Amino acid sequence: MDSGNSSVDDLGEMTVIGAGIVGLASALYLQRAGFKVSLFDKEAIAAGASQGNAGHFATEQVFPLANPSLLHQLPWMLIDPLGPFRIRPRYFYRALPWFMRFLFNMLPERRTHNSLAIKALNEQSIHEMKEILAFCDSEELLHLNGSLLVFEGNSLEEVEREWRMYQEAGVNVELLTGKQVRELEPSLSDKITHSLFFTQVGHTPDPYQICVAIADKFKALGGIFKVAQVDTIIAEGECVSVLIDGDMKVSSNKLLLTAGAWSKPLAKQLGHHVPLEAERGYHLMMPQKAKLSRPVASYNRKLIITPMAKGTRLAGTVEFGGLDAPMSPGRADCLLPHAKALLPNVFEHANVEDGTRWMGFRPSLPDSLPVIGKTMVDNIYVSFGHQHLGLTWSAISAKLITETILNEKTTLDMAPYSIGRFS
Template identity: 45%
Template sequence: MANNPSHDIAVVGAGIIGVACALRLAQQGLRVVVIDQQAPGHGASFGNAGHLATEQVFPIADVSILKRLPAMLMDPMGPLRLDWKYLPRALPWFTRLLLNLRPEPFRKTVAGLRALNESSLDAWQQLLADIQRPDLLKVDGSLLVFERAESRQAIEALQTRLRQQQVPIDYWRAEAIRETAPQLSERLQGGLFFPRTGHFLDPYQVVVALVEAARACGVGFVQQQVQGGHVQEHGVALLTGSGELKARRVLIACGAHSAKLTAALTGKNVPLDTERGYHLMLPQEHHRLPFPVTSLERKFIMTPMSEGLRLAGTVEFAGLERPANMARAWQLQRLSQGLFHNDLNADGATPWMGFRPSLPDSLPVIDQVCNGKVLLAFGHQHLGLTQAAVTAQMVARLVSPTLPSQLIDLPDIAPYALDRF
């Protein structure tokens, strides 16, 4: 297969984005091969929070990040941390991030996130229905709670901002929280409920199910590292550990590792960095929550899954090379203390760290360049799972623009173009 030039598209990256795209492309009758040095779904897709976060139309950073910078550098357990050793490399990226917080760029970011998120739930329901696995997703909403009376003003301000963006939202008083999630502490003052959100019972099994469907459509999977490549007259040649692999087109969808190959094929240096995300899986906790619950003050999320309760949500900027600081994962268990009548059972808990691909304007790259020979789908930051299905449809439309978009209004591609950098 390594020397087979008959592939229509080679997809580099076997995470949720790459596999979903491969399936949609194969459903159009294209000959597709997926290449990744890891088995499918073993990167960031394995350990994400599992939350279909359609409500998250604002970037994770705002202008207050300047005030928080000293704490980010000094507190190794903070919810948003910048490793001081990584600061020199991160400084150009953070400078661009701050420039994107100006009113007009910020408005474009919110519009771009909103456009993707508004179509994400419908795209996922359609994709899972197509592979006959709607059971993998529960669409029963999610809840953002607050504990301190002084947080009420912040919650109400957020509610106003989200309503301005047409995000479906309800304010829940403490009584409604206790009725729906009785194991939560009575210290909770209230919260915001998002009815058009959902969660996956096992994010890794979602990738597995998509891989099975893709294989049934003829998609091949190659476990090799892509070391480089170049665009040729009639396609693209990728250099792998076992030689060249040629295809008419390539789709770069390898998340936080996409910058080097993008530069090799397009000549464009993309300002891609990584949010290192941590989770802690609690296998003894199966019935604490009916849906994902996020804490406003503690800044983490708890998602019920088939294998237990997953605690996730911290962000660390330390690059791709530094070892994981698993104390940050265990910190999530300590953050949960006091949110329930009885503390969570951490027996048998397992920590995890993964790399979320982030661009300074918080929008992904979804585009085709080099006369259509190079397709791009990366940089979804912490919304990769949420936006995977709609991204797959957008990529499929780029390849075959005359095909119907399966009754979903897809966003315009312009905000996600590579040439914005």
């Protein structure tokens, strides 16, 4: 991130819509580049998925979610209310167009294309997060201890197949025996027989504090944050205006849409029909300290356990049900029995009532790639659709969109992330 020599308003005024981690990082980069940035959100700083995520900088996740292995699981997605991947039956037909595109992205050539674009973002993501946290004097919020994917009783052949798959994709990974796993993390269950150790992965003990640190630096540089609902975007020649809270008009030279799962109707106003769905992600935040030094994901149980400053976060279930349906508490509660099995000495006497249930919305596109870049409307840009990797990709996305807006050569080829790919 260039420190810049411009005065804060040399490049004109910029409106950013959405104060999740992607919007916050982008607002800071743009303010630092020389724009006078106004950031709007209908709630507070990081009120959604950015504060409730698993805190995992998941650079090992190079494979798109559209995996042919999911096909045989589809009936169970509709039947099992507590399964790790669920579609609410009443929402199935609304989500069907999204899933048709999802199926298309299971084709081998599409999976290869999408995986390479995911990997390109992943390779830059931790470096850029280190840069932004250093600028915010908050380096302690990023821990680079790697992460574990543990197996319980799977055949060595199956474990080695997973290991080779990651190796062939260029991921730094080591295959560990159960004994070696417990040498790294002694509190883990004796039933764990193998693990993949992703050595170049990070986590944060508090994803919300990362958002606060970035917001504080943004405001210290002169950036403005306001809680306001943006209802309408109006392109007026060289000017861009928004209507906030129904009738108040705010104008600027440029606009960036980073509203996460709520971006779809605003993008539609710009002429873009984006197949964005909200994945409803759950966590159960427990007060017990996990005695772990890194995140632990379970291959068999489909959850991730992350040690955090205020306890232990259990996360991992996915539900398709839209933005309006209420939380399903059982989808958070079902995580605790799995945590008890993996960390019996930590959670043996724990109850769900000890913890805090949470649900947030991940903005997901059927090819597992975000949209970052220009729209068909001059001076209006987008950066949303980061699915499970919003925290991971936030800083590199901020760098890329800033380079795009400044008309500079971008760090990555932006074609895979173009909003025009859905035209």
